[in-house]
Amino acid sequence: MSEKFLSGRTALVTGSTSGIGLAIARALGAAGARVAINGLGEAGQIEAAVSSVRSAGARDARYFEADLRQPGQIEQMMADINTWSPLDVLVNCAGVQHAVPLEDMPVDRWDMILAVNLSSAFHTMRLAMPGMAERGFGRVVNIASVHGLVASVNKAPYIASKFGIVGLSKAAALEYARAGDRKSGGVTVNCVCPGWVETALIEPQIEAHAAGDSREEGIRRMLAEKQPSQRTSMPEEIADAVLWLCRPQSHNLTGTSIPVDGGWTAQ
Numbered sequence: 543m544s545e546k547f548l549s550g551r552t553a554l555v556t557g558s559t560s561g562i563g564l565a566i567a568r569a570l571g572a573a574g575a576r577v578a579i580n581g582l583g584e585a586g587q588i589e590a591a592v593s594s595v596r597s598a599g600a601r602d603a604r605y606f607e608a609d610l611r612q613p614g615q616i617e618q619m620m621a622d623i624n625t626w627s628p629l630d631v632l633v634n635c636a637g638v639q640h641a642v643p644l645e646d647m648p649v650d651r652w653d654m655i656l657a658v659n660l661s662s663a664f665h666t667m668r669l670a671m672p673g674m675a676e677r678g679f680g681r682v683v684n685i686a687s688v689h690g691l692v693a694s695v696n697k698a699p700y701i702a703s704k705f706g707i708v709g710l711s712k713a714a715a716l717e718y719a720r721a722g723d724r725k726s727g728g729v730t731v732n733c734v735c736p737g738w739v740e741t742a743l744i745e746p747q748i749e750a751h752a753a754g755d756s757r758e759e760g761i762r763r764m765l766a767e768k769q770p771s772q773r774t775s776m777p778e779e780i781a782d783a784v785l786w787l788c789r790p791q792s793h794n795l796t797g798t799s800i801p802v803d804g805g806w807t808a809q
C-alpha cells in the first residue's frame with residue numbers, strides 16, 4: 543500500500559484549526575490529499591494550521607471560513623470547496639463541550655452544542671455525499687465520542703449530539719451503501735469514538751478534577767474514573783484510525799462506530 547494512497551483526492555476536515563482535527567488534516571495531507579481546513583481561530587493560528595498541513599505533505603491546503611452554527615455559512619463553504627475541487631473525504635470533527643448539570647445548562651448552550659456537534663455534520667453530508675455517490679468514491683468519518691455510545695453526568699447536550707451523530711452516520715451509511723463498487727472504492731460513513739484525548743477541549747475538565755492539585759493529578763483522576771488503560775490518547779492516534787477508514791480496502795467498512803477509548807466502553 544502506497545503511503546500516498548489519497549493522492550488526487552480532496553478532503554475537508556471541520557474543526558481542523560486545533561487538536562484532533564488538525565492531526566487528522568496533517569495525516570490526510572501526508573497520505574497525499576488536498577486538504578480544506580475549517581475552524582475558528584486567530585489569523586496566526588489559522589496560518590500555522592495551513593502551513594503545518596502543507597509541511598506534512600499535502601498537495602495543497604487551504605482555509606475555508608465558516609461558523610458551523612450557521613447553515614448559510616456551511617452552504618457557502620461547501621460551494622467554495624467544490625469550486626476548488628470536489629470532495630472525496632469529509633471528516634466532521636468540529637465540536638464543543640459545556641459540562642454542567644442538566645438543570646443548569648443554559649438553553650443557548652444546548653442550541654449551540656447541537657448546532658456545531660450534530661447539525662453541521664448533517665449539512666456537510668447532505669451537500670457532499672451526492673457528488674461522492676456520482677463519482678463512486680467517498681469517505682465520511684464523523685468524530686463522535688465514547689459519549690456517543692455511553693453517557694456520563696453533566697454533559698446532556700454533548701451526549702445527545704454524539705448519540706445523534708452515531709445515528710445520523712448509520713442512516714447515511716445505509717442510504718449510500720450501494721454507491722460505487724470495489725474498484726471505485728464505494729461510499730462509506732463511519733464514526734470514530736475517542737475516550738480522553740489530550741487537547742484543549744478537556745482542559746476545563748482536567749482542571750475540575752485536579753481541584754487545586756497538579757494537572758497530572760487531574761488527568762490521573764479522570765482516567766481512574768473511566769478509562770481502564772489509564773492512558774490518554776494523542777490526537778495523532780485518533781488520526782491514524784481515520785486514515786485507516788479512508789483506505790480503498792475499507793470499502794465494506796460502513797455504518798460502524800469505532801471506540802478508541804482504552805476499554806472505556808467495554809465495561
Ligand code: NAD
Binds near residue numbers: 556558563582739743
Ligand atoms: P479542540 O477544541 O482542540 O477542537 C475543536 C475544533 O472545533 C476547533 O478547531 C474549533 O475551532 C472548532 N469549532 C468549534 N466551534 C466551531 C464553530 N462554531 N465553527 C467552526 N469550527 C468550530 O478539541 P478536540 O478535542 O480536538 O475536539 C475535536 C472533536 O473530538 C470534537 O468533536 C470532540 O467532541 C471530539 N472528542 C474529543 C475528545 C477529547 O478527549 N479531546 C474525546 C472524544 C471526542
